[in-house]
Amino acid sequence: MGRVGTIARRTFVVGSVAILGGVAFGYYQYKRPAKNPLLDRLADGEAALTPYVLINAEGITLITPRADMGQGSYSVQAALIAEELDVELDQIRVDPGPPSKAYYNTALANDAVPFPSTDQSMAANAMRGTVDAIMKFMGMQLTGGSTTVPDGYEKLRVAGAVARETLKAAAAQQSRLAVSQLKTERGAVVLPDGERIPYRALAAAAAQIDPVTDVTLRPSTQWRLVGKPMQRVDMVRKSTGSQSYGIDLRMEGMVHAAIRLNPRKGGEVVSYDATTAETMRGVEHVIPVTGGVGVIADNTWRAFQAVDAIDIEWGPAPYPAAQDEHWQALADTLDTANPDGQPRDDGDMDAVTATIQAEYRAPYLAHAPLEPLNATVLVTAARVDVWTGNQIPRMSQASVAKMTGVSVEDVHVHILMMGGSFGHRLEDEVVKRCTELAMALPGTPVKLTYKREEDTAQDYTRPIALMRGRGAVEDGKVAAMEIRVASPSVLDSQMGERQGLGLPGPDSTITQALWDQPYAIPHYRITGYRAPKLAPVSSWRSVGASQNAFFHENFLNALIHSAGADPVEERLRLMTDLPSRKVLEAVAEMSDWGGSSGANKARGVAFSLSFGTPVAEVIEISNTENGITLDKVWVAAEVGRVVDPTNFENLVQGGVVWGLGHAINSQITYADGGAEQENFFDFEGLRNYQAPEIFVRGLENRDYVTGIGEPPVPPAAPALAEAIFQATGERPTEMPFANRFTFV
Known part of the structure; x- marks a missing residue:
C-alpha cells in the first residue's frame, strides 16, 4: 500500500470530474480530514489519535461505527484497526461512537452509479469517486449494502497505523530515542533494550502532539489477524447470555411504554376510548401519537396489556385493502x-x-428479527438522549432534533447492539414514536418496546x-x-x-x-x-x-x-x-x-x-x-x-x-x-x-x-x-x- 498522502489515480479523477461537472467541491475539500468527533468529549489523560482510536489510562477503545446486528461487524472493524495498531482483540473494548460525518460510508457509491460493479474503467471509477465525495459532504453514516468491510478495509487500517506511529512518536520524545529504534507489540511500544511502554501510559503525551499521518500499511505477509480465523469480540458475552441489547436497557427512573398504531399502515386514528386502560394496574399515562396511541406504565408487560385494552377506531389504509x-x-x-x-x-x-x-x-x-423494535428516549430542556439499535444514526439524530426543537448537536444517539435487523433498523419510526412519548414526559427516560405482533404489523x-x-x-x-x-x-x-x-x-x-x-x-x-x-x-x-x-x-x-x-x-x-x-x-x-x-x-x-x-x-x-x-x-x-x-x-x-x-x-x-x-x-x-x-x-x-x-x-x-x-x-x-x- 502507498502512503496516506499519496494522490491515488481514482482520487485525482474524482477532483477533476467534480470541478468539470460544476459541483461545488474540489480536491482539497474532498481530501481534507473530517473533524474528529472524539475530541469534543475527551477527559483528562485521554487521547483520540484518530476518530477510531481512543486511549486512556484504563486501556484502548476502538470505535466501530458500522452497526452490529449479529453479523460480526464490530469484530471485523476492530480487527482491521488492531492489525496496524499492534493490539490483540482481547486487549481492546469496542464502541460504536457518536453520530458524525467522520464516519461516512465510503462504499455506498459502488451501487449508486450506472455502471456494473465489474466495470473498473476510469470513467466508472471517476463517477464512483464523485458520488463518494457527495456522500462525504452529506456525512452519510449508514450501515447497509454489505459495505462494512469494503468501507473499512483500508481506512480502518490507516487509522490503526496513524495511531501506532503517533504513539511511537510520543515514546520517542519520552525516551529520547529515534522512532526508527522503536517497535510496537501487544499494545506497547518496545524500546531497544526490551523495555515496554504500554500505550495507555503514552496517552497523555500522544494527545499533545500532531498525529503522524505519513504512514505505510503493512503487506499481507506480515498480517497477524486479517485473513485468519478469529474469535469475535462478543463471543463470550453471547455464549454466556451476558450480551446486552437495546431491549435489555435499564435506567434510573425509567418508565415503560407500549404502542398500537393503525394496522393499515399510514392510516389515521378516528377515535379511541382508553377508559379501561387508564384504570389498569401500573398504568400512568395514555398518550396519543402519530397514527396511534401509547401507554406509559411501570413495566413493559403492563403497558402491553393496557394498550390492548384501548378501544380504537382506525381509519382506512392509504393503499389497496386486499x-x-x-x-x-x-x-x-x-x-x-x-x-x-x-x-x-x-x-x-x-x-x-x-x-x-x-x-x-x-x-x-417482513424482516422479523428476534429482537423487536425498541428505543429509549430522555428529553430535557438542554438535550435529548436516544438509546437504540439503529443503522442510520445521523438521520435519526436529525429527525429527533426536528421533532423536539433541540439543536442537532444536542441530540445524542447511543447505538446499542441489535438482535438482528435484515434492514429493519434502516427505519427509525420507533425512535420517532418514542420521542413523541418522551416529549410528553420531559426529564423521564421512556422506553418503548413493540410487541411482536405490532412489530410485524408495522414493518416496512x-x-x-x-x-x-x-x-x-x-x-x-x-x-x-x-x-x-x-x-x-x-x-x-x-x-x-x-x-x-x-x-x-x-x-x-x-x-x-x-x-x-x-x-x-x-x-x-x-x-x-x-x-x-x-x-x-x-x-x-x-x-x-x-x-x-x-x-x-x-x-x-x-x-x-x-x-x-x-x-x-x-x-x-x-x-x-x-x-x-x-x-x-x-x-x-x-x-x-x-x-x-x-x-x-x-x-x-x-x-x-x-x-x-x-x-x-x-x-x-x-x-x-x-x-x-x-x-x-x-x-x-x-x-x-x-x-x-x-x-x-x-x-x-x-x-x-x-x-x-x-x-x-x-x-x-x-x-x-x-x-x-x-x-x-x-x-x-x-x-x-x-x-x-x-x-x-x-x-x-x-x-x-x-x-x-x-x-x-x-x-x-x-x-x-x-x-x-x-x-x-x-x-x-x-x-x-x-x-x-x-x-x-
Whole structure:
C-alpha cells in the first residue's frame, strides 16, 4: 500500500470530474480530514489519535461505527484497526461512537452509479469517486449494502497505523530515542533494550502532539489477524447470555411504554376510548401519537396489556385493502405504465420471436428479527438522549432534533447492539414514536418496546414484485432474454415518506441484480416499472436482488433447459467477467457437478452478482414420498479478500438459510388493509430439521474488496427452484414454494 498522502489515480479523477461537472467541491475539500468527533468529549489523560482510536489510562477503545446486528461487524472493524495498531482483540473494548460525518460510508457509491460493479474503467471509477465525495459532504453514516468491510478495509487500517506511529512518536520524545529504534507489540511500544511502554501510559503525551499521518500499511505477509480465523469480540458475552441489547436497557427512573398504531399502515386514528386502560394496574399515562396511541406504565408487560385494552377506531389504509388488488396494481403497471428505467438493451429484442414466456411472483416479506423494535428516549430542556439499535444514526439524530426543537448537536444517539435487523433498523419510526412519548414526559427516560405482533404489523416490508419474461434459443444456446419487472419503489418509500425527499430518477433497486449480470446474451433487455405506492416498503436483506435473482436465474434456467444445454456450461459460455467465471467453476468443482447424485435426488444451480460480489450456489434435494428435503448446498463467492474466514463462512451459511427459508415458507399478505401474518407461527423461517449441510469457499482473485452479508441470499431461491424442477418436472413460478410443494 502507498502512503496516506499519496494522490491515488481514482482520487485525482474524482477532483477533476467534480470541478468539470460544476459541483461545488474540489480536491482539497474532498481530501481534507473530517473533524474528529472524539475530541469534543475527551477527559483528562485521554487521547483520540484518530476518530477510531481512543486511549486512556484504563486501556484502548476502538470505535466501530458500522452497526452490529449479529453479523460480526464490530469484530471485523476492530480487527482491521488492531492489525496496524499492534493490539490483540482481547486487549481492546469496542464502541460504536457518536453520530458524525467522520464516519461516512465510503462504499455506498459502488451501487449508486450506472455502471456494473465489474466495470473498473476510469470513467466508472471517476463517477464512483464523485458520488463518494457527495456522500462525504452529506456525512452519510449508514450501515447497509454489505459495505462494512469494503468501507473499512483500508481506512480502518490507516487509522490503526496513524495511531501506532503517533504513539511511537510520543515514546520517542519520552525516551529520547529515534522512532526508527522503536517497535510496537501487544499494545506497547518496545524500546531497544526490551523495555515496554504500554500505550495507555503514552496517552497523555500522544494527545499533545500532531498525529503522524505519513504512514505505510503493512503487506499481507506480515498480517497477524486479517485473513485468519478469529474469535469475535462478543463471543463470550453471547455464549454466556451476558450480551446486552437495546431491549435489555435499564435506567434510573425509567418508565415503560407500549404502542398500537393503525394496522393499515399510514392510516389515521378516528377515535379511541382508553377508559379501561387508564384504570389498569401500573398504568400512568395514555398518550396519543402519530397514527396511534401509547401507554406509559411501570413495566413493559403492563403497558402491553393496557394498550390492548384501548378501544380504537382506525381509519382506512392509504393503499389497496386486499392482496389481490396489490397484484393487480403490478399487472396494470406492466400493461400500461411507462418504464421507470431500462438499464440494459443489447441487440435487437424487438426483432426476436419469443419461443418461451413466463410470469413469476415474489411476495411482500417482513424482516422479523428476534429482537423487536425498541428505543429509549430522555428529553430535557438542554438535550435529548436516544438509546437504540439503529443503522442510520445521523438521520435519526436529525429527525429527533426536528421533532423536539433541540439543536442537532444536542441530540445524542447511543447505538446499542441489535438482535438482528435484515434492514429493519434502516427505519427509525420507533425512535420517532418514542420521542413523541418522551416529549410528553420531559426529564423521564421512556422506553418503548413493540410487541411482536405490532412489530410485524408495522414493518416496512420487502416490496412485492411481478416479472414477465420472454426469450428464445438457437442451436442449443440461449439467444435472447427479456425481463420486465414491476415493483413499488423502495427508494421512493424511504426517501419520500420517511425522509421528506423526492426521488429524482429511476429506482435502481427495481432492476438490481438484473441489468448488471455478466452475461453476453445476444439480445438482452431489462426494464423496470415503478408501481403506484402500495403498502410502505423498505430495504430487506439483499434488497432488489432478493427477488430479482429468482426472476433472472429461474428464467435463464428455463431457457437453458429449452436449449438442451448444461446449466453450468451454458452460463460459463455466456459469462464475460473472469472472477465470476471462477466462482461458477469453483462451485461446479466443489459439488462434482455432472457426477451422479443418486436415486431420487436432483440439483439446481444459480448465480448472482449483487453488491459487487459474484456468488454461485448448487443445491441438492431429495424427492421423497413425504415431500422434498434439502440435503446439501455448495457456495462459492468472490470478495477480493476474506478478512475473517470463520465469520465469512457463518455469514454465507446464514444467508443461504435466510434465502431458502423465506423462499419456501414466508409471505406477508394484506386483508382489510392490514398484514394477515402476526408472528413466527405464521411467518416461518427454515426449521432446524429442514436445514441442509452447507459448504463454503471464499475466493480472492480481485484487487478490490466487497462484502458478503447479503450476496449469498439471492442465488438460494433460484437454485432451489431449478432443483425442484429437475426433481418434479414443475418449475416454481411464485414464492413461497410451500404454497405448491411439500417440504419435510
